[in-house]
Amino acid sequence: MNQYPAWKYLLILTILVVGTFYALPNLFGEDPALQITSTRGFAIPLDLETTIDDALAVENIKYKDREKQGNRLLYRFNSTEDQLLAADVLKKALGEQYIVALNLAHSTPGWLRAMGGKPMTLGLDLQGGVHFLMQVDMDTARGQMLDRVVDDIRTALRSEGIRYVSVRREGNGILALLRSAADRDRTMNIMGKDQSLQGLDVKEVEAGDNFGLSVKVKEQQLVELQQTALKQNITTLRNRVNEIGVAEPVIQQQGAERVVVQLPGVQDTVQAKKIIGATATLEYRAVDEANDAFTAAQTGRVPPEARLYNRRTGEPVLLKKRLIVSGDQLIGASSGFDQRTGQPQVSVTLNGVGAKRMLDFTRNNVGNRMAVVYIEQKPGGHKIEEVISVAVVREPFGKRFQTTGLDSMNEASQLALLLRAGALAAPMEIVEERTVGPSLGADNVAQGFKSVLIGFVLVLVFMAIYYRVFGLIADLALFANMILLIALLSMLGATLTMPGIAGIVLTVGMAVDANVLIFERIREELRNGNTPQASIRAGYDKAFSTIADANITTLIAAFVLFLFGTGPIKGFAVTLSLGIITSMFTAIMGTRAVVNLVYGGKKRVGKLAI
Amino acid sequence: MKILNRKTQLDFMTHRKVALTLSIIVMVLSIASLVVRGLNFGLDFTGGMLIEVSYPSAPKIADVRAHLNDAGLDDAVVQTFGAASDIVVRIPPRSEEESDAELSTLVLNALQVGVEGEIIMRRVEFVGPQVGDELAEQGILAVVYAMIGIFLYVMFRFQWRFSVGAVAALIHDVTISMGILSAVQIEFDLTVVAALLAVIGYSLNDTIVLFDRIRENFPRLRKKSPIDVVNTSINETLSRTLMTSMTTLLVLAALFIFGGEIIHSFAFTLIVGVMVGTYSSIYIASTVLLQLGVSKFDLLQVEKEGAAVDARP
Numbered sequence: 001m002n003q004y005p006a007w008k009y010l011l012i013l014t015i016l017v018v019g020t021f022y023a024l025p026n027l028f029g030e031d032p033a034l035q036i037t038s039t040r041g042f043a044i045p046l047d048l049e050t051t052i053d054d055a056l057a058v059e060n061i062k063y064k065d066r067e068k069q070g071n072r073l074l075y076r077f078n079s080t081e082d083q084l085l086a087a088d089v090l091k092k093a094l095g096e097q098y099i100v101a102l103n104l105a106h107s108t109p110g111w112l113r114a115m116g117g118k119p120m121t122l123g124l125d126l127q128g129g130v131h132f133l134m135q136v137d138m139d140t141a142r143g144q145m146l147d148r149v150v151d152d153i154r155t156a157l158r159s160e161g162i163r164y165v166s167v168r169r170e171g172n173g174i175l176a177l178l179r180s181a182a183d184r185d186r187t188m189n190i191m192g193k194d195q196s197l198q199g200l201d202v203k204e205v206e207a208g209d210n211f212g213l214s215v216k217v218k219e220q221q222l223v224e225l226q227q228t229a230l231k232q233n234i235t236t237l238r239n240r241v242n243e244i245g246v247a248e249p250v251i252q253q254q255g256a257e258r259v260v261v262q263l264p265g266v267q268d269t270v271q272a273k274k275i276i277g278a279t280a281t282l283e284y285r286a287v288d289e290a291n292d293a294f295t296a297a298q299t300g301r302v303p304p305e306a307r308l309y310n311r312r313t314g315e316p317v318l319l320k321k322r323l324i325v326s327g328d329q330l331i332g333a334s335s336g337f338d339q340r341t342g343q344p345q346v347s348v349t350l351n352g353v354g355a356k357r358m359l360d361f362t363r364n365n366v367g368n369r370m371a372v373v374y375i376e377q378k379p380g381g382h383k384i385e386e387v388i389s390v391a392v393v394r395e396p397f398g399k400r401f402q403t404t405g406l407d408s409m410n411e412a413s414q415l416a417l418l419l420r421a422g423a424l425a426a427p428m429e430i431v432e433e434r435t436v437g438p439s440l441g442a443d444n445v446a447q448g449f450k451s452v453l454i455g456f457v458l459v460l461v462f463m464a465i466y467y468r469v470f471g472l473i474a475d476l477a478l479f480a481n482m483i484l485l486i487a488l489l490s491m492l493g494a495t496l497t498m499p500g501i502a503g504i505v506l507t508v509g510m511a512v513d514a515n516v517l518i519f520e521r522i523r524e525e526l527r528n529g530n531t532p533q534a535s536i537r538a539g540y541d542k543a544f545s546t547i548a549d550a551n552i553t554t555l556i557a558a559f560v561l562f563l564f565g566t567g568p569i570k571g572f573a574v575t576l577s578l579g580i581i582t583s584m585f586t587a588i589m590g591t592r593a594v595v596n597l598v599y600g601g602k603k604r605v606g607k608l609a610i
Numbered sequence: 611m612k613i614l615n616r617k618t619q620l621d622f623m624t625h626r627k628v629a630l631t632l633s634i635i636v637m638v639l640s641i642a643s644l645v646v647r648g649l650n651f652g653l654d655f656t657g658g659m660l661i662e663v664s665y666p667s668a669p670k671i672a673d674v675r676a677h678l679n680d681a682g683l684d685d686a687v688v689q690t691f692g693a694a695s696d697i698v699v700r701i702p703p704r705s706e707e708e709s710d711a712e713l714s715t716l717v718l719n720a721l722q723v724g725v726e727g728e729i730i731m732r733r734v735e736f737v738g739p740q741v742g743d744e745l746a747e748q749g750i751l752a753v754v755y756a757m758i759g760i761f762l763y764v765m766f767r768f769q770w771r772f773s774v775g776a777v778a779a780l781i782h783d784v785t786i787s788m789g790i791l792s793a794v795q796i797e798f799d800l801t802v803v804a805a806l807l808a809v810i811g812y813s814l815n816d817t818i819v820l821f822d823r824i825r826e827n828f829p830r831l832r833k834k835s836p837i838d839v840v841n842t843s844i845n846e847t848l849s850r851t852l853m854t855s856m857t858t859l860l861v862l863a864a865l866f867i868f869g870g871e872i873i874h875s876f877a878f879t880l881i882v883g884v885m886v887g888t889y890s891s892i893y894i895a896s897t898v899l900l901q902l903g904v905s906k907f908d909l910l911q912v913e914k915e916g917a918a919v920d921a922r923p
Contacts, residue, residue, distance in 0.1 A: 269734065435733055440662070447873075448870075451865045462860060499804060524846065554812070556760055558807075563752075
């Protein structure tokens with residue numbers, strides 16, 4: 001007699017019901033949607049929905065349904081055209097305080113969603129989007145840090161009235177040359193106290209007639225620098241991505257100096273790359289009024305306190321080396337039109353320190369000119385430095401002011417966006433990019449689905465012909481296996497990629513292996529003259545350890561793949577291992593339950609249809 | 611329905627020397643092909659940029675090349691991809707002068723020249739040179755670690771001779787699969803590494819099933835020679851081996867034919883690997899096992915050995 005106790009049937013049934021339930025959301029499609037969030041992460045005010053409804057009503061755009069999910073509003077539309085139209089309308093209507101992001105919202109019914117049901121997430125290769133791997137240029141970041149320390153040492157010496165021969169970078173450290181031993185002692189004393197000069201190793205060194213100090217940045221300080229630079233860059237990238245408007249971006253640290261950025265569903269990839277990859281900042285500097293820029297440019301003789309820059313037109317400008325305000329003191333920027341001239345402009349807001357410095361400068365320099373330098377860091381350490389405006393200071397100002405002299409409104413809004421999104425702490429370079437256009441994504445889904453379906457049907461037919469009733473039972477198990485696998489992938493929130501689909505296809509092929517092993521054993525037992533009931537029992541028992549061993553070794557290979565694989569390869573490893581686990585359950589317990597139900601109860605079974 | 615209607619009693623092992631010689635010759639040829647022709651490394655390992663675009667109608671390749679030349683991209687390689695209206699442009703890694711964003715824009719603009727209607731960007735892939743090296747290193751490490759893990763597991767579940775046999779079969783499969791990839795110059799990218807690891811998993815599956823039967827048969831057929839035991843075991847598992855290979859090949863064929871261009875290399879590698887893997891688990895794993903002098907004592911005394919060690923003063 002082959003019978004399972006009632007609890008086993010119940011367990012199998014429960015697992016199947018739960019599995020079907022969680023696999024169900026994948027049957028419902030996706031709606032084109034817009035996701036509205038506050039730029040600063042505030043809660044959505046109550047009247048916002050009315051504002052949006054009114055704006056959409058004016059343009060006669062209908063939406064399917066709207067809902068509030070925590071700090072975001074979600075509007076579903078009937079078509080992509082409506083969605084794109086609405087996005088334009090809402091971006092204008094809501095201004096820069098809100099982010100309007102295109103999104104695909106799954107249309108799982110509410111009761112399913114309430115119980116945690118959600119469909120599988122599609123990978124970038126299936127829904128289209130951008131994947132970047134960015135590397136922080138730590139050498140440049142270190143160099144920048146040394147430059148800052150050099151500046152700080154000079155400032156400290158100047159304010160203490162110590163005259164020095166030179167303070168400059170040398171290799172990985174800094175060399176300060178002083179005139180006397182007493183000066184050197186005082187310098188060391190100052191450096192011990194100064195807040196901005198902590199974390200340094202200071203040593204006395206021989207330096208000919210002078211008295212030298214060698215300054216090195218401590219290793220721990222460098223590590224901290226690296227960590228903060230990376231963290232700040234991630235924050236900056238997140239701000240920028242928010243500006244683009246992406247519904248579910250991934251921005252993650254990978255290793256010590258890399259960041260992964262994934263933007264699913266982004267259509268305009270060139271624009272996205274431009275905004276993410278840019279390292280722009282502004283500097284406000286005084287124009288050197290005492291010297292003539294053209295003469296300096298022609299003779300090449302630049303006064304020591306100044307530097308030669310170029311305007312966009314190519315015209316040279318001499319600017320003072322001392323900085324008034326730099327990009328990191330900037331807290332806000334927005335674009336608009338100058339009300340008097342109608343020219344595009346960017347309104348800038350500074351933080352407390354910046355505002356004070358700006359006020360100090362403008363108070364003493366009314367009537368003088370001030371220039372804005374736009375600096376963009378390019379990969380490989382190149383820098384674009386451009387003077388974008390030179391304007392006369394008409395009255396003292398501090399916290400808020402306007403920058404004009406931009407070519408177009410488009411440029412103004414781009415600049416405002418970059419300023420608002422902040423400067424990167426260290427330059428970054430894109431070391432890997434994978435962009436999939438939406439049309440290829442759709443093709444991949446179609447082809448992936450087709451190959452799974454065809455492979456699946458072929459195996460079903462083949463098994464049914466080869467093992468007859470037992471083949472049909474194995475087919476049932478294979479079907480259950482697919483449902484469980486999809487349910488697991490959905491529940492775990494795993495991302496389905498093209499290699500992931502390949503993993504599913506391969507699982508289908510290999511999942512039947514367990515059943516083949518069992519059925520071949522049963523056939524063998526029958527050939528050896530055993531009764532049908534005994535053959536079934538022996539077949540399942542003897543095949544079990546083989547199946548376990550074979551599957552565990554495959555799991556080892558899949559696990560290694562998961563550890564070493566990146567991105568899409570991981571997807572393959574995940575589906576393959578989950579498929580192996582679910583197939584063990586369905587092929588052994590599942591088929592046994594059905595076989596027991598069909599044959600188990602009978603005292604005498606004449607012949608097995610195997 | 612049955613492929614093998616009666617109990618088969620084919621004498622596989624008398625031909626084992628022939629099979630082994632054949633395998634060694636093919637392995638040497640594979641290595642020769644790998645050395646001489648090399649693998650057709652894809653973007654993942656070489657670095658560089660790949661841009662796939664879809665034209666409204668099939669363009670002339672020569673025209674596309676000319677436009678790219680005009681844009682100063684004379685090192686670009688142009689190919690059709692699947693359909694005639696799909697074009698892939700490959701650009702070898704360059705100096706750091708240009709950022710990747712500018713390069714892809716440059717290419718897309720150059721491709722648009724003289725085309726009525728709009729070309730559609732299908733995908734852009736860019737891999738920096740340092741990343742390429744890392745990916746290659748990770749791929750090799752993955753294969754090596756998988757083999758070590760498998761060796762240890764088989765040693766724990768069976769015995770060291772079985773471990774050597776299993777891993778020898780895996781090395782055989784990977785070498786020949788890669789040799790064939792090199793001979794037909796299939797593009798070798800990250801998905802192919804994944805496929806090779808899946809081949810390892812699959813071939814191993816087959817080998818373990820056979821080993822399991824050998825382990826079971828040694829005590830049962832106590833009077834028979836190891837060669838006979840291996841032979842009987844192969845015959846007993848033969849219909850299962852063929853059946854599973856068949857279902858797996860069926861789905862792989864579906865993947866190869868309907869899965870699209872991106873998955874081609876992957877499906878091809880697996881198809882080759884599954885066939886080689888099926889052969890190797892019959893001939894290589896068990897031949898190595900016999901060459902190493904496996905006998906019934908290897909499996910029977912495992913527990914006693916352990917006890918003897920424990921009992922030592």
